[in-house]
Amino acid sequence: MVEDRPDGPAESVSELFDALRRSNCRYALYYLQDRETATLAELATVVASWTQARAADPEIVTPEDRQRVMVSLHHADLPALEDAGLVRYDFDSKTVTAESLPEMADAILEKSLVYERLADREPDHSDRRESGNEKEPNDE
Amino acid sequence: MMLREFVDEVASYRRTITVFAPAPDETLERYFETRNVTVEHEPLPDDGSGGFVVVTRDGEFVGSLARSAVREFVSPGEVGFGPNEGVRLPMNLLADTTFVSFDRRKLLAATREIEDRAYRQGRGTLRSGFQTLSRFATERDRYESIASKSDLDVHAYARPDRTTAQSISETENATVHAEEAEEIAAHWFVVFDGGGDDRQACALLAEEVASGPNSFRGFWTYDAELVGDIDAYLRESYGEE
Numbered sequence: 001m002v003e004d005r006p007d008g009p010a011e012s013v014s015e016l017f018d019a020l021r022r023s024n025c026r027y028a029l030y031y032l033q034d035r036e037t038a039t040l041a042e043l044a045t046v047v048a049s050w051t052q053a054r055a056a057d058p059e060i061v062t063p064e065d066r067q068r069v070m071v072s073l074h075h076a077d078l079p080a081l082e083d084a085g086l087v088r089y090d091f092d093s094k095t096v097t098a099e100s101l102p103e104m105a106d107a108i109l110e111k112s113l114v115y116e117r118l119a120d121r122e123p124d125h126s127d128r129r130e131s132g133n134e135k136e137p138n139d140e
Numbered sequence: 141m142m143l144r145e146f147v148d149e150v151a152s153y154r155r156t157i158t159v160f161a162p163a164p165d166e167t168l169e170r171y172f173e174t175r176n177v178t179v180e181h182e183p184l185p186d187d188g189s190g191g192f193v194v195v196t197r198d199g200e201f202v203g204s205l206a207r208s209a210v211r212e213f214v215s216p217g218e219v220g221f222g223p224n225e226g227v228r229l230p231m232n233l234l235a236d237t238t239f240v241s242f243d244r245r246k247l248l249a250a251t252r253e254i255e256d257r258a259y260r261q262g263r264g265t266l267r268s269g270f271q272t273l274s275r276f277a278t279e280r281d282r283y284e285s286i287a288s289k290s291d292l293d294v295h296a297y298a299r300p301d302r303t304t305a306q307s308i309s310e311t312e313n314a315t316v317h318a319e320e321a322e323e324i325a326a327h328w329f330v331v332f333d334g335g336g337d338d339r340q341a342c343a344l345l346a347e348e349v350a351s352g353p354n355s356f357r358g359f360w361t362y363d364a365e366l367v368g369d370i371d372a373y374l375r376e377s378y379g380e381e
Contacts (some may be wrong), residue, residue, distance in 0.1 A: 030185045041201075045194055046160065049204035050184070053192040057225070058206035060232055061192075066201055117188035 012085065016105055019084040020112070023051060024069065024077040029086060029109055032098040040078070040094035044070035054116075143323045146345055146370055150359040151238045154198055160184045161191030161207055168193065168207075171214040177237050195233055205233045213246075214239075227253050231360060238359045239346075247328060247346060247356055254330045254342050254360070255286060263291035264335025267374050269327050270296060271348070273303035273318060280311065287313030292335070297378060299325040317378050324378075328356060333371050338364035345370060 019025045024047050031046045032038060038046075048069040052061050078089040078096060086105060088097045101109070156178045159165050164181045172179045184191050193210045195202040213230035227249050251268075258266040266286065270276040276283075276298045287294035294314040305318035317324075327347050334341030343366070346358025361367060 030187065033185060034183060045201055045204065049160065049192040049194055050187075050189065052204070053206035053208075054187070054189045055206075058209055058229075060229055061204040063201050063203070066204075113185055113187060117186065119188075 015084040019080040022077055025081050037095055037097045043073055143327045147358050150236055153236055155237045156196045158182055158194045162186040167215055203233050205229055235362050240357050250344055251330045254332055254344055257340055258332040259286050261335045261340050262289045265293040265333045267295045267331045269329040270298040271325055272301040273298045273308055274301050277303050283314050297324050331370050341367040343367045343370050
């Protein structure tokens with residue numbers, strides 16, 4: 001539980017928001033809601049595809065796009081989720097296991113999913129912006 | 141070798157289509173219902189996007205696209221005419237997966253995409269099968285204009301029916317192959333060799349199935365090697381004149 005972490009409740013609230021402000025982290029958590037575990041590869045497929053499916057004009061997600069998301073998950077997003085105590089990430093086997101969510105995280109995620117639904121296809125996801133909305137139609 | 145064997149070969153590629161969506165999608169499942177494409181459903185919380193479709197080959201990620209975009213393309217009914225994003229993106233994602241129930245309208249949209257590539261490239265060889273000469277007659281003006289690109293070699297294949305080879309012989313820029321072969325009457329195809337650029341090579345090949353009129357089984361591909369094989373088969377079987 002977040003409350004039990006040695007670095008204190010205030011620190012852990014910061015860590016929780018630091019994770020949840022990242023759309024990669026939220027979408028990984030939405031996906032993990034009904035599943036105990038997922039592999040890094042599986043999460044990369046889901047997060048890359050899902051965030052692109054929300055774009056105003058969805059493009060095809062290529063293996064290279066997915067690879068970029070995998071690198072971000074491995075080095076930044078999953079460690080942030082682990083710091084916030086929301087998942088366990090095994091660096092060697094590259095498997096992610098969902099922790100039982102603290103009440104606050106659970107409530108926030110439930111609300112944020114409703115908001116993502118209302119905001120459907122509004123390109124307002126700040127951390128998606130650099131990752132490809134400007135892509136030219138790749139005519140070849 | 142027969143045209144049908146190309147369709148059988150592509151049908152042997154093992155592709156898995158995974159539909160990530162809040163609920164199973166029967167339209168997509170029906171479209172891919174062939175023995176060589178496995179369709180799976182993975183539940184996803186409803187975020188309003190409708191989810192997405194992932195294609196894998198032997199477990200390797202090939203690509204993915206918003207489910208809404210794929211669904212629009214495979215659903216019966218209208219697709220936008222001429223080359224457009226609504227056609228190009230799903231075609232890219234679904235290349236080398238066999239389809240079983242395309243109607244003429246969808247086939248035409250996919251065909252236009254390939255003809256348009258040939259036209260824009262402006263060089264190379266385009267081979268198109270119209271099944272019957274009557275059908276070629278209705279497309280003839282369009283093909284004359286495609287063939288007006290001087291460095292584009294255009295060949296049309298069709299079996300004579302009420303339209304005879306004589307009545308069509310004055311086609312200026314395209315070579316018309318009036319062939320009696322059964323497979324020419326049974327197959328719809330359009331094959332562009334890329335004009336020296338492998339990234340432009342593409343082909344669509346479909347066999348009209350006996351079970352229903354206007355129903356086709358086949359595939360399209362951007363694989364330059366496979367395109368080259370189909371091109372060579374047509375050239376060797378039916379000549380260049």
